[in-house]
Amino acid sequence: MEKIRFKLVLNRENNLNASKISMVEVEAQQSFKKIYLPTNVFLKPAQWNTDSQEVLPSHPNHELLNRFLQEYILKLEWEELQMWKNNAPLTLEQLGMPRNCKYKSTNQLFTDFCKEYIKTSRKRESTKKNLMTTVRLIDIFKADTSFNSLTYEYITKFENFLSSRNYKVNTIIKHIKHLRSFYNEAINRELIKQGRDAFRKYKMLKGEANYTFLQPEELVILEKLSLKGKYKRLLHTLDAFLFCCYTGLRYSDFCSLRKENLIIINNNVWLVYKSVKTDVETRLPLYLLFNGKAVSILDKYRYDLDSFFKISSNSSIDKSLIKIKELAGINTHISFHTARHTNATLLVYKGVNITTVQKLLGHKNIKTTQHYADILPQGIVNDLEKNA
DSSP: OOOOEEEEEEOTTSOOOTTSOEEEEEEEEETTEEEEEEEEEEEOGGGEETTTTEEOTTSTTHHHHHHHHHHHHHHHHHHHHHHHHTTOOOOHHHHHSSSSOTTOGGGOOHHHHHHHHHHHSOOOHHHHHHHHHHHHHHHHHOTTOOSTTOSHHHHHHHHHHHHHTTOOHHHHHHHHHHHHHHHHHHHHTTSSOTTOOTTSSOOOOOOOOOOOOOOHHHHHHHHHOOOOGGGGGGHHHHHHHHHHHHHOOOHHHHHHOOGGGEEEETTEEEEEEEOTTTOOEEEEETTTGGGGHHHHHHHHTTTOHHHHTOOOOHHHHHHHHHHHHHHHTOOSOOOTTHHHHHHHHHHHHTTOOHHHHHHHHTOSSHHHHHTTTTTSHHHHHHHHHHHO
């Protein structure tokens, strides 16, 4: 029996799908016969080197994908070797059979597909962790979820499952959206028929507005709060929180800052950073925002600025903020993200143009910023006074 020869091919039928991508396949040839095995790796033709059978460096995950494809071939060759050792040479028919064959996409579990998709995607690590949380919930809900089981009824039952775990509406919406993203990707990769759309009848829940922010007088209370003795350890957390109230930074952006992000222009301090979440570059004139209070905080840590930007995990910080608000006698719910909402709301309250607020927050879409426009009635008063 002749040995099977393996090689990787892309777009062998010269037929890209609707997303202008095609799947890399393993061509297995024995004698004059050939079969093709799916790898579930999808690429654009420009990202593939036909001669070397490799993903080109133009793809951000080329190293990971090449390693995956090489291991794929090695597994096939190993399987063939074991069959030879047992005096039962592997045939193309056996290779293409669904018996133990984990290479056949039709036998692949939906969650296995999701995990592979997350692993090879270009998404940020924080996004990948969020997506994996949804995959774990799908596994708990129905561990043997197949592509065919993804129906309207499946989605509604998954929603009920999330509700039974006492998740809030916004959290349920997040996981349903992740499920829809996985589903759409499976359609793009032709693992689900284009005509099927389990989400067509499904109506997404309406999210709850959750814009907690500090009133101007509450912010003043925190600014004047004295933390001494055993509570002195909370001072760094309070300073970081106030800094973000003045700048509108997210937790992830604050933690990513370094002293190099602070630039002096005409003797004035600017903060220039690229958002971890949106990859949008934002330039903040710290000396103009909230009377330069952010600059005053930085001055306290001027001898070790990098240590100022190193804070505990988000959950730990939020616990510390609960204690801080109790010490300050503030009833408003506070989390670290409250600082960003406070910044946006108070800027609108002061009459700053909504498009300027958008740029200061680094929002890609003006609609995201407009949520803050009607939170404080003073914003309406300011507009009326301008046009009086």
